[in-house]
Amino acid sequence: EAQVTQNPRYLITVTGKKLTVTCSQNMNHEYMSWYRQDPGLGLRQIYYSMNVEVTDKGDVPEGYKVSRKEKRNFPLILESPSPNQTSLYFCASSSYDRVSYEQYFGPGTRLTVT
Amino acid sequence: SQQGEEDPQALSIQEGENATMNCSYKTSINNLQWYRQNSGRGLVHLILIRSNEREKHSGRLRVTLDTSKKSSSLLITASRAADTASYFCATGRSGGSNYKLTFGKGTLLTVNP
Numbered sequence: 001e002a003q004v005t006q007n008p009r010y011l012i013t014v015t016g017k018k019l020t021v022t023c024s025q026n027m028n029h030e031y032m033s034w035y036r037q038d039p040g041l042g043l044r045q046i047y048y049s050m051n052v053e054v055t056d057k058g059d060v061p062e063g064y065k066v067s068r069k070e071k072r073n074f075p076l077i078l079e080s081p082s083p084n085q086t087s088l089y090f091c092a093s094s095s096y097d098r099v100s101y102e103q104y105f106g107p108g109t110r111l112t113v114t
Numbered sequence: 115s116q117q118g119e120e121d122p123q124a125l126s127i128q129e130g131e132n133a134t135m136n137c138s139y140k141t142s143i144n145n146l147q148w149y150r151q152n153s154g155r156g157l158v159h160l161i162l163i164r165s166n167e168r169e170k171h172s173g174r175l176r177v178t179l180d181t182s183k184k185s186s187s188l189l190i191t192a193s194r195a196a197d198t199a200s201y202f203c204a205t206g207r208s209g210g211s212n213y214k215l216t217f218g219k220g221t222l223l224t225v226n227p
Contacts, residue, residue, distance in 0.1 A: 004156075031213065042219035043157075043202065056212060090156060096213060101145060101206050103215065105156035 002027045004106035006091050012112045013081055021076045021109050023091030030096040032074040033058070033103070034066065036087040043090070049074055050096065081113040118146075118203040118218030126224040133190045135221040137203030138183075144213075145206040146179055148188050150199045151220070157202065160188075195227045 004025045013019055025032065033048040035058075045058030049068040063085055065077040074093075078085060088110050092103040121136045137146070145164045149157040163170045163179045163186065170177045176189040190197055200220040207214050 033215070035217070040219065043217035045214070045216065048214070050212060058214075059216070088154070092157075101213065101215065102147070102159040102162060103149075103157075103204075105149075105158070107156050108154065110154075 002104065004091055004093055004104050006089075006106040006109050008109060009107060010110050012114065014114055015082055016080050019078050019081060019111075021078075021089060021091075021111070023074045023076065023106060024072050025074075025091075025093040025104070026072065027093060027095070027104065028071065029093035029104075030071070031101075031103075032068065032091065032093045034064070034074070034076045035090045035092065036060065036085075037090060037108075038087050046076070046089075081111075083113050085111065086113050087111060118205050118216060120201070120203055120218045120221040122221060123219070124222045124224070126226065127193060129193060129195055129225055129227050131193055131225075133193050133197070133223055133225070135188045135201050135203075135223070137186045137188070137218060139186075139203075139205045140184065141207070143181075143205045144208050146177075146186050147204045147206065147215070148175075148177060148186075149202045149204060149217075151202065152199050160201075190223075193223075193225045195225050197223060198225045199223060 030051045034046040035043040047066040049055045091106040094103045147162045148160045151157045174191045202220045204217045
């Protein structure tokens with residue numbers, strides 16, 4: 001089954017404790033992206049990756065890191081989480097074939113930083 | 115910065131009625147997509163319309179795109195209670211080797227049985 005998986009689905013942590021949210025897709029997609037969703041603000045892009053070892057900042061990259069060492073994985077790293085990073089996070093992937101850019105979304109990770 | 119802005123923010127209709135949501139954007143785009151999100155869950159792609167297309171249909175969905183006005187509309191005909199969800203437009207732009215998809219804040223559609 002074609003899917004994007006994220007782990008963990010729920011996470012409660014404390015300020016300053018480094019964490020990683022994993023994202024994996026099994027569709028051989030080149031393009032992967034991280035978004036955060038906050039009430040009243042919609043989805044905002046954090047980082048995206050056009051392919052392996054190619055990443056770029058989205059609209060709200062501060063406080064986040066990403067890496068793309070393998071095509072299927074795109075982890076999101078919070079080196080020193082703060083309460084303003086409490087949010088619902090989505091990973092997404094798509095094929096970059098210049099024909100269709102339909103994005104497939106993961107189920108989301110709800111992060112609470114206290 | 116937000117590229118797409120949906121209107122209205124919330125819409126409540128009766129089952130069987132049509133629902134229309136609008137999206138406006140600011141800069142040139144390569145395509146515009148509509149997504150649906152059930153409460154707290156991942157987004158699901160509904161339909162994509164390219165910048166050189168004016169109208170597209172998929173089942174009960176009809177999307178129009180007016181690049182001169184930088185706007186799009188999503189029409190859901192004969193709505194059902196199961197259509198209750200948030201709907202987002204997303205504008206796609208290519209620049210060199212990059213591609214960026216920017217989402218709006220969404221329209222919350224409630225279909226009352």
